[in-house]
Amino acid sequence: MSEFSIDPAVAALARDAFWVTVCSGAGMSAESNVPTFRDAETGLWERFDPTELATPEAWSADPALVWAWYQWRARLVRGARPNAGHDAVAEWARRRTVTVVTQNVDDLHEQAGSEVTAHLHGSLFAPRCSNCWLPYSGTDADPDRATEDLHVEPPTCPRCLSPVRPGVVWFGEPLPPDAWDRAADAAVGCDLLVVVGTSNLVYPAASLPERALAAGIPVIEINPDPTPLSSAVTHFLQTTAGIGLPALLEHVPPAG
Numbered sequence: 001m002s003e004f005s006i007d008p009a010v011a012a013l014a015r016d017a018f019w020v021t022v023c024s025g026a027g028m029s030a031e032s033n034v035p036t037f038r039d040a041e042t043g044l045w046e047r048f049d050p051t052e053l054a055t056p057e058a059w060s061a062d063p064a065l066v067w068a069w070y071q072w073r074a075r076l077v078r079g080a081r082p083n084a085g086h087d088a089v090a091e092w093a094r095r096r097t098v099t100v101v102t103q104n105v106d107d108l109h110e111q112a113g114s115e116v117t118a119h120l121h122g123s124l125f126a127p128r129c130s131n132c133w134l135p136y137s138g139t140d141a142d143p144d145r146a147t148e149d150l151h152v153e154p155p156t157c158p159r160c161l162s163p164v165r166p167g168v169v170w171f172g173e174p175l176p177p178d179a180w181d182r183a184a185d186a187a188v189g190c191d192l193l194v195v196v197g198t199s200n201l202v203y204p205a206a207s208l209p210e211r212a213l214a215a216g217i218p219v220i221e222i223n224p225d226p227t228p229l230s231s232a233v234t235h236f237l238q239t240t241a242g243i244g245l246p247a248l249l250e251h252v253p254p255a256g
């Protein structure tokens, strides 16, 4: 039994929803020890300058720095395991229709057993050619040497010999259109949207719960800290993903 108390109106939303869309951000993986971006002290953007690491300009200026940084992050994630929040989302999908849309570039939802409908910001584990976009499946230069400040030359595309780049979306780049279309459809097609672990500052991802609300779909937000969305959502649960999601799941009866 969860120690986090759920309001009866929130419990009813969880119990009665047949199609739930979960929109997750970096806070979803915080309890798996994967750092978020904007949390004070622990957030990646407290320690690193996004303009030097997460833009097309950064890549052009210093591909070996950018490649090494993403290899370091991939290594962090390889050592991480899903938390109780990821597990609750996977279990919810065994009971109801659940569409997972994430801004996260880790694979912790998949490790927990969820199928992810849209990785809006790409994946740490899907590198591709920076020129011809051929997915790259070779082993990388030397992942175990990658640290947060090392330069590691990216591998070379076997087809066109251009450098291979991380398969993530950088600031200033468009989202993958198919992933975006699936996410936007799920945001307005579901009968409950749960937005969890995102600061709701980065668009267009932050527009998904806004679209749901505009369509009259209830939105439950889970976050230990209020965000710009919190005053607009149907219910704000001020707690972590690892506590809030299992607490919601307790109210969803098993299928059948």
Ligand code: OAD
Pocket (backbone or CB within 6 Å): 024, 025, 026, 027, 028, 030, 031, 036, 037, 038, 039, 043, 054, 103, 104, 121, 169, 170, 171, 196, 197, 198, 199, 200, 201, 202, 222, 223, 224, 225, 227, 239, 240, 241, 242
């Ligand atoms: P942020 O780092 O901006 O926000 C993380 C949110 O998670 C904050 O609102 C925290 O309060 C919350 N949080 C922290 N611990 C939590 C926990 N245990 N459970 C639930 N919530 C928790 O991360 P995102 O909103 O995901 O993009 O960032 C969006 C995008 O900005 C990222 O995908 C990335 C970044 O720059 C790119 O790299 C393109």
